[in-house]
Amino acid sequence: MKTKSSTTIRDVARLANVSIGTVSRVLNDRPAVSEKTRGRVRSAIEELDYTPNPIARQLSIGRSLTIGIIQPYITLPSYIERLHGVQNVLANSEYDLVIFNVDNPAQRNAYFKDLSYKIRVDGVLIVSLPPSDEQVEYFSKARIPIVLIDAYHPKMFCIIADDVKGARIATRHLLKLGHRKIAYLSDYVDSPFHPSMKYRFLGYREVLKEAGIPFNPAYVIEGPRGRTNAQAMAKQLLELKDPPTAIFAACDTQAIGVIDAAQEMGLKVPERLSVIGYDNIPDAAYHNLTTIDQSLQDSGARGAQMLLDVLGDPKKSPCTQYVNINLLRRKTTAPPPS
Amino acid sequence: MKTKSSTTIRDVARLANVSIGTVSRVLNDRPAVSEKTRGRVRSAIEELDYTPNPIARQLSIGRSLTIGIIQPYITLPSYIERLHGVQNVLANSEYDLVIFNVDNPAQRNAYFKDLSYKIRVDGVLIVSLPPSDEQVEYFSKARIPIVLIDAYHPKMFCIIADDVKGARIATRHLLKLGHRKIAYLSDYVDSPFHPSMKYRFLGYREVLKEAGIPFNPAYVIEGPRGRTNAQAMAKQLLELKDPPTAIFAACDTQAIGVIDAAQEMGLKVPERLSVIGYDNIPDAAYHNLTTIDQSLQDSGARGAQMLLDVLGDPKKSPCTQYVNINLLRRKTTAPPPS
DNA sequence: CTGAAAGCGCTAACAA
């Protein structure tokens, strides 16, 4: 197949009466060009409305100048937040970002394998998808820098939040307010796509134990993500003979669903029911939701920056950075009704 | 800069004792290769764990084998639906998809301009972003096929839904049930990013007029997207001295917000208030929302298919396809309270 | 400071 007859570096060279080498030099802002010829080349470029072919450039320099991000559920607010963080730092780099959305485990595995050949990117960010040891093997064969965000593996670069700690903070907050009947509502605790759920649950249990509160399985409910689902689950909790006075929801979207349920049942929040979420998505502020802020944007930004660093210095060895976590007291938590 | 020392077609050729031409042939499934050598090449490929460099291939064949999709708000359910449609058809093609997310008009304009040079894609899908005549000029300079989804321009390939018609259907449905006090709740009618809003509003007004119902500005409210915002807006509507008996929300997310409001105020749906949405997003089924189905997935799929067709036959001339629209009666509409 | 020329890894005539 014949290639598009677009203007090439050669056309520019001809018009400016220089060699293609020189054009390339001005294209890449190399110093070794006299101002005079540089000017001539510039106008030629202008006149021809020339723009370099990135593919040729990539082949020549041996890099694709794009980095990939593999993440599940691009539609969830928390993922979007992190994505924004990534985009912000990449915007100032020479790299483009391409998004690989993962809808199911098979797809995830496919991408992970493809990393070693098909996907030609210079680096990749993997979000919330903890790789198995075997997969880490694939990765090392791929020989491209990878950083994990919201997932951990000892042999890889990681940006993580300490979910156990966050959950502890949330639970303690409720405890300090005087609650004893604290329920935990979350996404499936063992979901391969939401590894944090497990750790948040751990933090919750730990603190309860510390406080000498016996674990009550009836106070734990898990189910699919989504505000509406959470509403239904919360309702179940609130219809117990001995309902909780506080609910810790493992993510803000679910916390908002809990508020819906309370409202539906005529329970004032926080007077009759305290609700605390996790993530601090934008909507949380709107609902005045007390929550755990885990610097979502920042985690994306730092992941991207870390990748850029590794790209700049491939000899760096794996390390993990922790993201800040803190309690954001807003208006949905208060002492329990007396 | 030195290129990665990855294995190339030459290594395979050497190992299999053939020329690189032959390797290329088996790589591309060309017939003119004896089964014997084909086998030899295959094992060499296997043994070396070789995978062709797509960038080199792209440069050679003069195509990037990727198509771009420019769309606003990748986070909204309706966009995700369309995206799935696109991905489904592209999955069976030789093309990769890269997503360009638009957050604001400046970004949109940048992408539109870049189309003519920076973004090297073989074709692009533009969703919900009606181009100006001037922009269509840029596009023609870009010389790559473009199809518009959910947007119209006479000189371009388009996949659209007749929003006026959809709104008519919705409004008539309410009318037939006996409603006379029908409110309209929507995203900003003049949003540059949601052109359909304008048409849906038109359909609503038309039908009211036909029915001889005077237009009541108090029954029209617009505001930012989002379930929670819609809830607040609906509340306003329902607190009027003479509240509507039915609300037509211009998108499902907002319709769900309306249901929230009704619930908050203790108004049974549909007994006391009828609600109809638009789009038929997955959540709509969950809420039993009566709505207008506009085949979102299908619109994405057809757009992608149309683009593939043009890519296959560049001489095709612009045409526009309409997507199916129909009323989905579920449980949120009923005759008005007597 | 500038030009010539050798690749980057692959495809696609053209010969053999």
Added chain:
DNA sequence: TTGTTAGCGCTTTCAG
């Protein structure tokens, strides 16, 4: 059926 070779459009030595 296979090998040879000339590009694709750019970057980057290496001379001059």
